[in-house]
Amino acid sequence: MSSAAQVAVAALLLIFCSLVAAQLPQRAPTASSKPRFVTQLNVSGCPLVVYDSGEHALEIEPIMCVTGAIEKQPLKLDLISQILYIRVPVLLWDTHMLAQAGLQLRNVSLKPVRFATVTNIGALATKSSVIGFEWSSNHSAGVLKIGINNTEAALMMMTRETSPTDALDQVQLTATILSNRKFRQVTLRPVARNRGFTELSLLSARYELETCSDIKFVHLMHHRNRQVRVFQRLDSRGAYYIEPLLWSVDKSTYGPVEYDYGRNMHYLKLDLVLQDETTLDAVRTQLAELSPRSVEFMRLWAVERSVSSLLSSRFEVGPLMVSADWKFAQLRLYCRSIKQCTNLKSNVMTKDPFAFWYHINWHPTSIVNSDCLFKSDSTVSSGKTESSTDAISCSRSASCAYLRSLARSGDLSFGKLKRLADGRWFFIIQQRVSAEESFRRTLASYIRGFGNENNFWIGLNRIASLTDGGATLRVEMKLWNGTEWYAEYSNFTVEGVGSMYRMTYREMLRDKSNAKHDAMQYHKGMQFSTINVDNDRDRRKSCSNAYGGGGWWFNSCYHFNPNGLFPTSPTINLKYMLWHSDRWMSIRLVRLMVQL
Structure with a gap:
């Protein structure tokens, strides 16, 4: 057979195979599979979670961002339940934000980006009163109705003694998303614009990432009386990564004791640093002899924590929240009374915060370069590793x-x-x-x-x-x-x-x-x-x-x-x-x- 005839036969076989394949049913993703997390962006003060479901375009979860001032929303009365509530507009998608996200993703993927197809949204609540979520599928925003079923909370809100924005932290919205011909349900929290903290555990539960097999520990350094752990990725020459710091923020004064509408409890906000530019510069200087091609922070993905019984018996430690830029985290400490919060703030947190952070240890899992997970084998403390000259000491x-x-x-x-x-x-x-x-x-x-x-x-x-x-x-x-x-x-x-x-x-x-x-x-x-x-x-x-x-x-x-x-x-x-x-x-x- 001539070479021309062989080419013709091969072409016919290829066409035949293509026709047969077209008649076969395509394999759907397994029930246990999850889309691949790509990144989280901060666009116009709202966090945007980007993922890859295997289709031709990257997708963005519904934003669930509250862009208006909740404090200006008047109290209303639900005639059926006889509960006072506020109406909170929640943005799901926005064309301007989509364009901004596309610009930020140019160096991440060649795929275009779009908002995910949402078919249904519901509302759940943890220790709070959510009357419901109003939304039509052709609208880019919905309305969350948050009940204020506590008289003291309603009075505090009307007199502006505390912000109703805090009620959002106890609200969970469930969205049904159609991706790659499969429906999946995700649990999200609404977040106020420019507030930027989302619950870490909810994000990590929605996506799967493989475990990194090519990461090794290379250096332990001390900076600002804290430990800094540095790792190297073996399959990428000269690539070094710093484990998230989880350092407590040194403060001479803390913010006011605040009130949580959902839990009907007072609390303190405790800030943590995950990434720090001065630490990054210090690590680069320390590694200069190794001629690193890149030095960057891992991003905190999940965290296990251990809390001493002495602390947990007196306070309720809330979930860890992470900022949209991955640089900061926030922890809420709930108190039995405003007096308990005030005493802790004035007598411990502003004078010897190590006495508090000593009772909490972290076991972090981090994202390395957005494609695999590294679980730390060490215990991380948010306090300083050695007492400063200002630490409270006793001699008898x-x-x-x-x-x-x-x-x-x-x-x-x-x-x-x-x-x-x-x-x-x-x-x-x-x-x-x-x-x-x-x-x-x-x-x-x-x-x-x-x-x-x-x-x-x-x-x-x-x-x-x-x-x-x-x-x-x-x-x-x-x-x-x-x-x-x-x-x-x-x-x-x-x-x-x-x-x-x-x-x-x-x-x-x-x-x-x-x-x-x-x-x-x-x-x-x-x-x-x-x-x-x-x-x-x-x-x-x-x-x-x-x-x-x-x-x-x-x-x-x-x-x-x-x-x-x-x-x-x-x-x-x-x-x-x-x-x-x-x-x-x-x-x-x-x-x-x-x-x-």
């Missing part, structure tokens, strides 16, 4: 034990911590800066403790526990002429109730004091007295009742009265706060502290 077993008990119980409602310029930490046991709190109290009150954030007495039992074995007492005073005096005392001890809280100390520390006279000497060895319990040595009267009503270690009667009446102007009236030096000195502000 009694103070350390007391701090641990406070951390477990959360009982920091009166006491505060103060760090001196020399690095020493003190626990404030008494403070008076204004006249708003009366110190005319019974013995029971002085045993239990009382006060508010600015003016307080932490309680005799607490002071006895804190000074067990002896501690350094520091007295700080501000006089009306602006002069600040301080005095320190070694081995300060307050005994228990059996000795009526007798107070003693060894000596005044002259090298750590600028007050010339030791006014505490007159009270050394005395029991505690109040308006209803007289343990002083004055047989004619009760020193507490005679001189302002405050409780103190009165002798007969005093040289120092920090719990007397609070003056509004300079006075040497013996009922008020006074310190005796060579003469009576009127005190404007006073604070007693015990060194940790």
